[in-house]
Amino acid sequence: MIGLRAPTMVTIGLFVLMYAVFALQFPYMATPRVAGNLLTDSAYLGILAVGMTMVIVAGGIDLSVGAVMAFSSLLIAIAIGNWGLHPLAAFAVALTLGAGFGALVGAAIHYLEAPPFIVTLTAMFLARGAALVLSQDSVPVQHPLYAQMASWSVPLPGGGGLTLIAVIMIAAFVLGGLILHRTRFGSQVYAVGGDARAALLMGAPVGRVTILIYAFSGFMAALAGVVFSIYTGAGYALSGVGVELEAIAAVVIGGALLTGGSGGMIGSFFGVMIQGLILTYITFEGSLTSWWAKIVIGLMILLFLVLRAAGDSRWLNRLRALSSGARR
Amino acid sequence: MKSLLKLGVAALACAVIAGCGQGQDSDQLVVGFSQIGSESGWRAAETRVAREQAEARGIDLRVSDAQQRQENQIRAIRTFIAQGVDAILLAPVVETGWDAVLAEAREANIPVVLLDRRIETADEDLYLAAVASDAVEEGRVAARWLAEEVGDRQCGVIELQGTVGASVANDRREGFAEIVAGNPNLTIVRSQSGDFTRSRAKEVMESLIRSVGGPNICAVYAHNDDMMIGAIQAMTEAGLNPGEDILTVSIDGVPDIFRAMAEGQANATVELTPNMAGPAFDLLEAYLDDGTAPEKWVRTDSPLYLADTAEAEYAQRRDRY
The missing domain is CATH 3.40.50.2300 (Response regulator)
Structure with a gap:
């Protein structure tokens, strides 16, 4: 199932084309340093997109990821600064909490038969509120290990480097890809997303799958929080506001359908990279407002909807019937 | 189907690169400005004045609007560093969390001037100066x-x-x-x-x-x-x-x-005053010219009207x- 489907090919093609066009205008954009920056600056969004892909393929949605990320980054900063925990212990606490919180969300969706939109919206308010209760200020992390983690990188030829958080992001995509495309659980995720009732009839444990995918998404959101705290060297309750929508956009640009049963990790990866690329270009250009990024992302999602509809033979038939009806 | 795809892709690429094409002098000063956003009239004025001041001095100013998000500001600063700008102006949205990216700027020998707000950091040498009111x-x-x-x-x-x-x-x-x-x-x-x-x-x-x-x-x-x-x-x-x-x-x-x-x-x-960029350009030009070290906190005037x-x-x- 890991074979590249048509929508994924379109996403990759779009990315390559855009990069080529941008690099023609600003040759500097083609340097390894900029490519390395693209991965580093997209790390937290990429990790969120890994969890989001899993959820969307299963036909769900998770609006809580940005808030969980902010909560985790703040919790880590406070745990290290005020409670004296070692950073690694703080990470373990945050990741466990994230996964547990996600499992609760999944359980609520399954057992209460509530729409994921409402349940995860509630979870978003809960996590953001809890973060603001922890602290309204931005809390700096001062620990020698943090400075090391922030500056560690594999140097790339020609300047720049592959930073630790970029490596974590790539590892998250590989892990997510293996789970989604190479395991029985992954097939069950597609089955649940395609048609939960049919999946149930075929013997897929829908309840278990639902709980696990939201636990996975919660875990990834907490991991994004870890990465975010390394990225900024601080935790802040109001970081990542609206980033859940960017993650959803990345997954959709990557070729997933919000109705479920379709999508993949490779597509989502390039969906994230395309967003980062547009932001980088706008900064390079220097006179455009960064709101253009939103407009271009919106146009892209529209493009994908149109391509989907055009690729759907039923839609084509309907169009033909309409036009022949008009001719008559 | 395939040609339709290509068309769409090309159209999009064109839309993205619309409004480009300006060249760049090699001896012109290039300054990146990471602005918080345009949430208030005052901040919009600050950006506008910065552009006016840059134009008057023949500085190529690249403004990046962070939409109130620190992650966007960090991304912008890193992109400025990658571009090899001569200096960076930063109006920080929060006080903490700048050490890593400012250290990168220092490694690249790019001076950073803070505008209208200051930051909390263990190492004051991470930025050249702060231009802010008292x-x-x-x-x-x-x-x-x-x-x-x-x-x-x-x-x-x-x-x-x-x-x-x-x-x-x-x-x-x-x-x-x-x-x-x-x-x-x-x-x-x-x-x-x-x-x-x-x-x-x-x-x-x-x-x-x-x-x-x-x-x-x-x-x-x-x-x-x-x-x-x-x-x-x-x-x-x-x-x-x-x-x-x-x-x-x-x-x-x-x-x-x-x-x-x-x-x-x-x-x-x-x-x-929304003119925070003017004093910043002054001290940057002096610093880049002959290494004149500015005051750490340049206080802007508070005139009465x-x-x-x-x-x-x-x-x-x-x-x-």
Whole structure:
């Protein structure tokens, strides 16, 4: 199932084309340093997109990821600064909490038969509120290990480097890809997303799958929080506001359908990279407002909807019937 | 199908690169400016003035609007570093979390100047200088004007504070209180928070007029102009005459307060200048020229404006904000 489907090919093609066009205008954009920056600056969004892909393929949605990320980054900063925990212990606490919180969300969706939109919206308010209760200020992390983690990188030829958080992001995509495309659980995720009732009839444990995918998404959101705290060297309750929508956009640009049963990790990866690329270009250009990024992302999602509809033979038939009806 | 795809892709790429094509002189100074956003009129003015100042000096200024998000600011700074700009201006959205990216800038030998806010960091050498106003001084300027205006007369002042705990509010309060303490005829009769907003300040003022009594109010001091506009509304609705019977002084210098002053409803404002980039360019040019080390905190002026020039000031500012 890991074979590249048509929508994924379109996403990759779009990315390559855009990069080529941008690099023609600003040759500097083609340097390894900029490519390395693209991965580093997209790390937290990429990790969120890994969890989001899993959820969307299963036909769900998770609006809580940005808030969980902010909560985790703040919790880590406070745990290290005020409670004296070692950073690694703080990470373990945050990741466990994230996964547990996600499992609760999944359980609520399954057992209460509530729409994921409402349940995860509630979870978003809960996590953001809890973060603001922890602290309204931005809390700096001062620990020698943090400075090391922030500056560690594999140097790339020609300047720049592959930073630790970029490596974590790539590892998250590989892990997510293996789970989604190479395991029985992954097939069950597609089955649940395609048609939960049919999946149930075929013997897929829908309840278990639902709980696990939201636990996975919660875990990834907490991991994004870890990465975010390394990225900024601080935790802040109001970081990542609206980033859940960017993650959803990345997954959709990557070729997933919000109705479920379709999508993949490779597509989502390039969906994230395309967003980062547009932001980088706008900064390079220097006179455009960064709101253009939103407009271009919106146009892209529209493009994908149109391509989907055009690729759907039923839609084509309907169009033909309409036009022949008009001719008559 | 495939050709349709290609067409769409090409169209999109064109849309993305629309509005490009300017070249770049090799000896022209290139400066990246990571701005917080355009959430207020003042901030929009700051960006506009920065562009004007850059143009006047022949500096190629690249502005990146972070939409209030620190992650966007960090991304912008890293992109500026990758581009190899000559200097970076940063108006930080929060006080912490800048060490890593500023260290990168230092490694690349790119000086960073902070605008209008300062940051918390263990290593002050991470930035070249900060250009910011002195909010304590702003409070002092407001109080000095009031003390001079009332002379020896007894005067009960109402203070409308900004958001509780905000450092600007604390500083503007401190500076004002300092001068009031040296003038026994001035007393702050009530001090309440109006949250820096018009609507909240109007409510607070309404209740203060009821509890203190209009005739007992001699002057109103607000930590920003917006709150003063709200307070003026409350006072006129209560049949009082702000600007004549009740003296007003506030801080920021936004266009609306100049209009109120021109209409005789307000008396004075202390300007928080949106020209933060100008002094920053000055010190950067000196630094890049011959390594002149600037002061760590370059304080911008806090000029006082009165009703006599309000009309002209309003006309000049109306389009900038």
